[in-house]
Amino acid sequence: MITLPGYRIVDTVIEADTWDLYKAFSMQDKAIVCIKKDTKSTNYAQRKAEVLHDFYMAKQLTSNYVLKPLQRKNHGGDIYIVMEPFSGRTLMDWYENSKPTVKDLIAIALRIAHALGTIHQERVIHKSIHPQNILIASQGNGIKITGFYQSTTLSSELPHPNVSPYQIKDHIAYMSPEQTGKMNRSLDYRTDLYALGVVLYEMLTGDLPFQTDHPAEMIHAHLTKLPIDPSSITTKIPVMLSTIIMKLLEKMPETRYQSAFGLKEDLAICLNQTGTIVPFILQQKDKASVYERPSELFGREEASKQLLEGFYRIKEGGTEFLLVPGPSGIGKTVLINELHKPLVKEKGYFISGKFMHLNKEIPYAPIIHAFQILLRQILSEGEASTAKWRSRLIEELDTYTAVIVNFIPEIKWLIGSQAEQSDLPPEGIHNRFRQAIRRFIGVFAKGDHPLVLFLDDLQWADSATLDLIHYLLINPNNQHLLIIGAYRDNEIFVGHPFEAMLERLKQEKVQITKIPIHPLTKKHIKEWGWDKTQ
Structure with a gap:
């Protein structure tokens, strides 16, 4: 039981996986309130940021279906959120203890859909809907939504592709x-x-659609696998209700329900029927609440095919250099991001860095940034996985660990501080550095988890980084590494350092695959227009 100055804790209302809710009496206001305390195991700074975001997002909402925060209190290094009075339990607790009938579940689903619709009306995407964040009131089975720590007020949002599956493993089954x-x-x-x-x-089947404990495998299932139809698991689930759920679980958003209120209407039809639910046409009152921007890549089929072929070649073994030239804004980065889908399936790593026009005086900056991303992904994978990587790095880097520590100080979080090596002449230091980087990459660029290194705006690359890229490509060392470089070919002139590096690689018989990106043709633009009007 917690203690908080100014409040007398009366009882524990809810003990969820990542937060607890207590009934309390406010000494100042002489009123019953609830106090919410976050219990996630994330680091303090992240936990504090999430609690504050949850507080301010929920406080601005006017929906009656949101568990309202009243104020925040700091005590003992923790943040406590004083909430409106509430008596009830989580949806999961309600399900496990009430043994609801199918009709009970339809009624609750209808209420949840309505509650979610009111939140969406205020232009908020919740982004963390799961049974621990849906609350059922003790009286009347009223619905309250909580857990706005990931929510956004944008009508749409582009999620960051460089996030490790382990960084989003909490509730990834519902993502x-x-x-x-x-x-x-x-x-x-x-x-x-x-x-x-x-x-x-x-709630209907007793199991999640996909059964796996590995975060990367769960993401791959969400992307590619179809869940078993609920009505084929048990005949107690009406076919129409099963069809509604499968419609919600469509991979592409445009083929799902387009609004929570449209879902509510179809659930109401199911609820109002007695006995067998008669088949009916879904989504008759389902209207899209957002403008759908095109997500398909038009006119890039061949380029996408070449990109994927390059990835699967290095999956089998080898190091390749794949170049994507084209003017600014033509879609090079969007094309390259298509690699994320097969990478998830193959448990690979995608890291990226971008050269800046005004940062040429900082050698290796994009590569350092990419490796920092890689280390953060590794550190997010849990203690067992982190211990495995720590052992591999120490073993395979051997005497080169101190060199890597000087280059990427963040690696000390993983392997600890390392003893300095004896001094070498400048040429020896340079060679030792390149060998250390090659060994470091070799730890991660394996057949069971290939590595993709994407370097953007190579036209602004510094000479030291180009030299390192050249070294890695002519000394592949049995790695499974794909280096992708995007650059503005209209800014590459005769004698440019990047062009000089390419010439050296050609002379040394290094395979270079170019996938030039050209402007869309009238045919592709017509296809895009036709797609948007359907």
């Missing part, structure tokens, strides 16, 4: 394909509808 960041498309309100589909699937 839409687009929210994983691996679909190369933005997410909108419909991500919450997918999550609700997972919740309803679990």
Whole structure:
């Protein structure tokens, strides 16, 4: 039981996986309130940021279906949120202890859909809909939504693709394909509808749609696998209800329900029927609440095919250099992000860095940034995985660990401080550095987890980084490494350092694959226009 000055804690209302809710008496206001305390195991700074975001997002909402925060209190290094009075339990607790009938579940699903619709009306994407954040009131089975720590007020959002599956492993079972960041498309309100589909699937069948404990495998399932139809698991689930849930679980947002209120209307039809639910046409009152921007890549089929072929070649073994030239804004980065889907399946790593026009005086800056991303991904994978990587790095880097520590100080979080090496002449230091980088990459660029290094705006690359890229390509060392470089070919002139490096690589018989990106033709523009009017 917690203690908080100014409040007398009366009872524990809810003990969820990542937060607790207490009933309390406010000494100042002489009133009953609830106090919410976050219990996540994340680091303090992240936990504090999430609690504050949850507080301010929920406080601005006017929906009666949101568990309202009243004020925040700091005590003993923790943040406590004083909430409106509430008596009830989580949806999961209600399900496990009430043994609801199918009709009970439809009624609750209808209320949840309505509650979610009111939140979406205020242009908020919740992004964390799961049974612990849906609350059922003790009296009347009223609905309250909580857990706005990931929510956004944008009508759509582009998730960051460089996020490790382990960084989003909490409640990943309820995450839409687009929210994983691996679909190369933005997410909108419909991500919450997918999550609700997972919740309803679990409530009806007793199991999640996909059964795996590995975060990367779960993401791959969301992206590519179809869940078993609920009505084929048990005949107690009406076919129409099963069809509604499968519609919510469509991979592409445009083929799901387009609004929570449209879902509510179809659930109401199911609820109002007695006995067998007569088949009816779904989505008759389902209207899209957002403008759908094109997510398909038009006119890039051949380029995308070449990109994927390059990845699968290095998956089998080898190091390749793949170049994507084209003018600024033509879609080079969007094309390259298509690699995230197969990478998830193959448990690979995608890291990236971008050269800046004014940062040429900082050698290796984009590569350092890419390696920092890689280390953060590794550190997010849990203690067992981190221990495995720590052992591999120490073993394979051997006497080169101190060199890597000087180059990427963040690696000390993983392997600890290392003893300095004896001094070498300048040429020896340079060679030792390049060998250390090659060994470091070799730890991660394996057949069971290939590595993709994407370097953007190579036309602004510094000479030291170009020299390092050249060294890695002519000394592949049995690695599974794909280096992708995007650059503005209209800014490469005769004698440019990047052009000089390419000439050296050609002379040394290094395979270079170029995938030039050209402006869309009239045919492609017509296809895009036709797609948007359907």
